[in-house]
Amino acid sequence: MSSVGTTPVVATAMGAATGDAMASATRITPGNALRPEDIAGKVAAGSVVVPQDVASYALRLGDDALILAQRLGWWVSRAPELEEDIALSNIALDLLGHARSFLSxxxxxxxxxxxxxxxxxxxxxxxxxxxxxxxxxxxxxxIARQLVVSTFQHLLYNRLVDSQDATLAAISAKALKEVDYHQDHAYQWVLRLALGTQESRRRMVNGLDLTWPYIAELFDDDELIDRLEGIAVRPSSLRVAYDCRITQILAEAELDVQEVPRAAGGGRSGRHSEYLGHILAEMQVLAREHPGATW
Amino acid sequence: MNTEDTQTGSGGAHWPLWEIFVRSARGLSHVHAGSLHAPDADMALRNARDLYTRRNEGVSLWVVPASAIIASDPDAKGEFFESPQGKDYRHATYYTKSEGVKHL
Known part of the structure; x- marks a missing residue:
């Protein structure tokens, strides 16, 4: 229960639901970490009350993880090597797990x-x-997008483990270790691509150039954040640490941080680029075609 | 999506092969789990983590370049491994317990 050790309230309540995982006699077990099902169970039983603002905040965190998971899932069977295929889909599944917890x-x-x-x-x-x-x-x-998102999420969850909201803190504690690996994965590849061949370096620079305009939105504060003092992490407060970490990694990769005008943003209030509709169409079609179906 | 831009295939040059050893619990030996391709040792370790420990199988990993493993010749199986066959005096069960020996 180390991942929820910092939040005793959640740990005791959820311990009962994960007991059967501990009872397995085989060496290969799913372990005993916080699962989305545990959160859903508590929510359904009414043993945890979710204030509207906290829910809206959890929805943001969950949506970031969900949409990125859906994007990364595309790489399954398409990555440069089989091993990288598994690495990217593992990361996608981690993110899907975070999304499930936050959305539940x-x-x-x-x-x-x-x-x-x-x-x-x-x-x-x-x-x-x-x-x-x-x-x-x-x-x-x-990889450029992974570098930015994983760095941001790592800083975010590292602070969110101290949230006054015990469930947000527990989800973050579980996610933190996984995001730590995502960050390392991106870092390793940035180094290899940037310092590899002329072609790989060109692609890395190009990938970063396409990513820069979308970074600023991650650090925007708004009224919701103002109302959740002590519960949410103020995004703008992560910017200095983020810049420091990215600059360090890019220096090692002999790359420069580009100062570019920011893209419009608006995602937090539901204004999206043309891409989201297509992602959702693919993600939602089966569930909408057969509502309530299980498999 | 521009398919040409997504073609990141490895071309002719393939990543080297690595052999993976997983220790499932403290106190047990590392056991050969399989092999994988990776561009270098650091990535091999990470790929091994993704491929061979994703169901909680391990607490420790070793990766070894496949080229560093010196293997016995499969065609020389007879000379190498058949000699001990029939030499049952090399097993403790071959010997009968002497009368009157305690604690055996």
């Missing part, structure tokens, strides 16, 4: 399940940042 929790405020929120919301109801809906492009562009 957020749904508690509106009597909705994670599936209601993932499959039956319209484009303007998603509050993900524009960065995560950007096209995968080539492998280097995907």
């Amino acid at each position: 929790y957020a749904g508690g405020a509106w009597g909705k399940t994670e599936d209601d929120l993932a499959y039956f919301r319209g484009e303007d109801e998603f509050c993900s940042a524009h960065l995560v809906e950007q096209p995968n492009g080539d492998f280097a562009r995907t």
Whole structure:
């Protein structure tokens, strides 16, 4: 239970639900970490009350993770090597897990399940940042986006583990270790692509150039953040540490940080680029075609 | 999407092969789990983590360049491994317990 050790309230309540995982006699076990099902169970049982603002905040975090997971899933069977295929899909599945936890929790405020929120919301109801809906492009562009998102999420979750909201803190504690690996994965590839061949370097520079305009939106504060003092992490407060970390990595890769005008943004209030509609169409079609179907 | 731009295939030059050893729990030996391709040792370790420990299989990993493993010749199996066959005196069960020996 180390991942929820910092939040005793959640740890005791959720311990019962994960007990069977501990009982397995085989050496290969799913472990005993916080699962989205545990959160959904508590929300459904009414043992945890989710304030509207906290739900809206959880929805942002969940939507970022969900849309990026959907984007990364495209790489399955398409990555440069089989091993990288697995690496990227592992990362996508980690993110999907974070999304499920955040959406399960957020749904508690509106009597909705994670599936209601993932499959039956319209484009303007998603509050993900524009960065995560950007096209995968080539492998280097995907890595550039991964570098930015994983660095941002790592700094964010590292602070969110101290949130006054025990569930947000518990989800972050579980996500933090996984995002730490995502960050390392991106870092390793930035170095190899940037310092590899002339072609790989060209692609890395190009990938970063396409990514720069979408970074600023991640650090925008708004009224929701103002109202959640002590519960949410103020995005703007992460910017200095973010710049420091990225500058360090890029210096090692002999690359420069580009100062470019920011893209319009607006994702947090449901204004999206043309890409999100296509992502949602693909992600939601099956659930909408056969509502309530299970498999 | 421009398909040409997404073609990041590895071309003719393939990544080298690595052999992966996983230790499933403290106190047990590392056991050969399989092999994978990776551009270098650092990435091999990470790929091994993704491929061979994603269901909680391990607490420690070794990666070894496949080229660093000196293997016995499969065609020389007879000379190499058949000699001990029939030499049952090399097994403790071959010997009968002497009368009156305690604690055996």
